[in-house]
Amino acid sequence: MQAQNTDTQTQEMELTLVLIKPDAMKLSLTGYILSQLSEFHTALRFAGAKIVHVSRRLAEEHYAEHRGKAFYPALINYIMGKSHYPDQPQRRRVIALVYSGPNAVSTVRRIAGPTNPHHARETAPGTIRALGTVVLLKDAQGQIIGERLDNLIHASATPEEAEREIKLWFCPTDIMPFMRIYPTDYSQEHYYLSGGQLTTTWTPGSRCAIAAGELAWKSDLETLHLWRSGKPTSISLDAVIAKYLINTEQIPAE
Numbered sequence: 001m002q003a004q005n006t007d008t009q010t011q012e013m014e015l016t017l018v019l020i021k022p023d024a025m026k027l028s029l030t031g032y033i034l035s036q037l038s039e040f041h042t043a044l045r046f047a048g049a050k051i052v053h054v055s056r057r058l059a060e061e062h063y064a065e066h067r068g069k070a071f072y073p074a075l076i077n078y079i080m081g082k083s084h085y086p087d088q089p090q091r092r093r094v095i096a097l098v099y100s101g102p103n104a105v106s107t108v109r110r111i112a113g114p115t116n117p118h119h120a121r122e123t124a125p126g127t128i129r130a131l132g133t134v135v136l137l138k139d140a141q142g143q144i145i146g147e148r149l150d151n152l153i154h155a156s157a158t159p160e161e162a163e164r165e166i167k168l169w170f171c172p173t174d175i176m177p178f179m180r181i182y183p184t185d186y187s188q189e190h191y192y193l194s195g196g197q198l199t200t201t202w203t204p205g206s207r208c209a210i211a212a213g214e215l216a217w218k219s220d221l222e223t224l225h226l227w228r229s230g231k232p233t234s235i236s237l238d239a240v241i242a243k244y245l246i247n248t249e250q251i252p253a254e
């Protein structure tokens, strides 16, 4: 097992997840957002980065806390890129970034601004979300049935949320070793994915998600261990496997 960091080191090397959402990609605001978050402005450093075609499984796990709310279906379509690229699935993507440094979570939240772009424009001009849009959602008859907050970026709200989200989007080896602050361990088992489902036995067409001897999040290995013993898990299995399925589909499923 890897040596763990001390609490002080962990605070100095706090991690946070940023997603540059599909509306920011469409508006070509990536460069602006990256410069707002640059080390020069924030004293934060890149710890991980990837371009992700967001699956429904990943979207639903990321926004699990909003499941059941009226705006949830529109939120899932938004983060999957379906709202901004309805006819161009090949352009549906987000940039997922992990930043590391002192007070990373609160620093990025301050620069991101309030959740609602209208509120951001009124109360926090100059923040990234002040450049966002509120889109009215209408039914087939043209009646307004809700709104979608196109707020350009996601930023973790607390260090605990950052840990859950970073482990959802990134494998340990996606994050450079000096900046990994969550416990990891080497898997003692092989885990395979077959048709999007987890198995412990290889069958034709399945592929390896985690090999025995491979580095994984310790909390994921604990979840997998419980799953293998038929016990209930506090972390969903979808949250464990979503990151191993990122960008694996040859043709987008939907």
Ligand code: GTP
Pocket: 066, 071, 075, 114, 115, 146, 147, 148, 149, 150, 151, 153, 154, 155, 156, 157
């Ligand atoms: P994220 O960084 O995206 O997580 O936003 P947040 O932490 O500022 O807000 P929260 O986690 O509560 O909500 C996640 C996303 O759901 C927001 O970015 C919005 O797009 C959407 N959302 C949250 N609250 C509302 C709401 O009251 N109405 C609508 N229409 N959308 C909402």
Ligand code: MG
Pocket: 155, 156, 157
């Ligand atoms: Mg949030």
